[in-house]
């Protein structure tokens with residue numbers, strides 16, 4: 440049990456970013472599939488995975504995976520798993536579920552069978568018929584896919600996007616995990632200028648600054664597994680201390696965020712301060728129509744308004760034209776635009792994007808249009 444098989448869950452399309460993050464943390468990847476990256480870790484490394492993963496939605500502990508065509512098979516195989524290794528006698532546990540392309544299509548029935556099997560197992564192991572369920576929480580998930588049951592326990596608790604810094608978010612705010620991925624999918628690094636001219640609550644820029652300063656994104660929040668006795672407070676404390684020591688105070692960053700809405704600028708400043716990067720980003724109220732750039736090289740990453748409401752088209756087109764006008768002669772700028780508007784490349788009057796990546800912002804299908812500029816000379 441000292442060696443764990445963990446699953447980092449991600450938004451579809453971000454698996455390659457999550458994979459890179461996991462490898463950079465020194466873990467060994469064992470499998471990558473849609474929205475899931477599996478990797479091995481030692482028990483005491485569980486805090487590190489939760490504290491440091493930037494683009495994953497949560498970290499699950501893999502308890503078992505097997506074929507199940509009948510409820511009996513599901514029950515019997517679930518009962519063979521050593522749940523008592525994790526779930527304490529006073530543990531409070533719930534079972535969530537999902538089922539895709541499987542004979543066992545009733546999610547509620549799968550959940551109830553798994554719950555029964557786990558209770559049976561714990562009754563035998565703890566030699567009791569009654570569980571108080573007053574202790575730490577364990578969320579089991581049964582996930583059926585093509586008749587394969589995957590059983591996990593969630594180690595993260597609330598989603599890893601909840602870093603704790605975003606007290607104020609705009610209506611169309613990006614998830615922090617997605618923002619971190621957009622930055623990592625770009626050519627930006629801490630030595631280059633970064634701009635988001637429609638920055639909303641500042642998520643993309645704050646995530647970039649966290650990355651540049653090597654601040655663990657989960658440093659200021661708690662995790663479900665933190666309450667589990669198996670790891671103990673000291674292991675978590677050690678991981679947090681190491682994360683604090685790893686913070687880099689040196690980089691002088693050039694990160695700029697603008698938004699037309701003055702309230703959003705105030706929110707950005709307060710969010711960035713809470714995240715510990717208040718001094719690293721310059722926020723300013725500005726209409727994109729007034730954007731003027733005098734720098735030859737830079738990176739723009741922005742999540743545009745999508746114009747889902749009818750009648751927004753003119754406003755959107757003006758935004759596209761303003762970006763085009765500002766950057767058409769700036770060969771040293773790389774532009775990264777996230778939008779659900781599939782007509783964007785037609786109206787944004789620039790050559791074809793160098794790369795388009797299909798992603799999901801919540802349930803909305805979006806595209807990440809990437810236009811590569813010239814790289815700056817080495818000794819700029």
Ligand SMILES: C[S@@+](CC[C@H](N)C(=O)[O-])C[C@H]1O[C@@H](n2cnc3c(N)ncnc32)[C@H](O)[C@@H]1O
Nearest residue numbers: 611612613637639640642698699726727742743
């Ligand atoms: C999709 S939101 C950006 C959300 C942001 N990525 C976040 O995570 O909070 C788009 C932003 O564009 C801003 N905006 C709309 N029109 C603008 C304009 N003409 N100039 C500058 N900002 C504008 C809106 O106020 C809004 O905050």
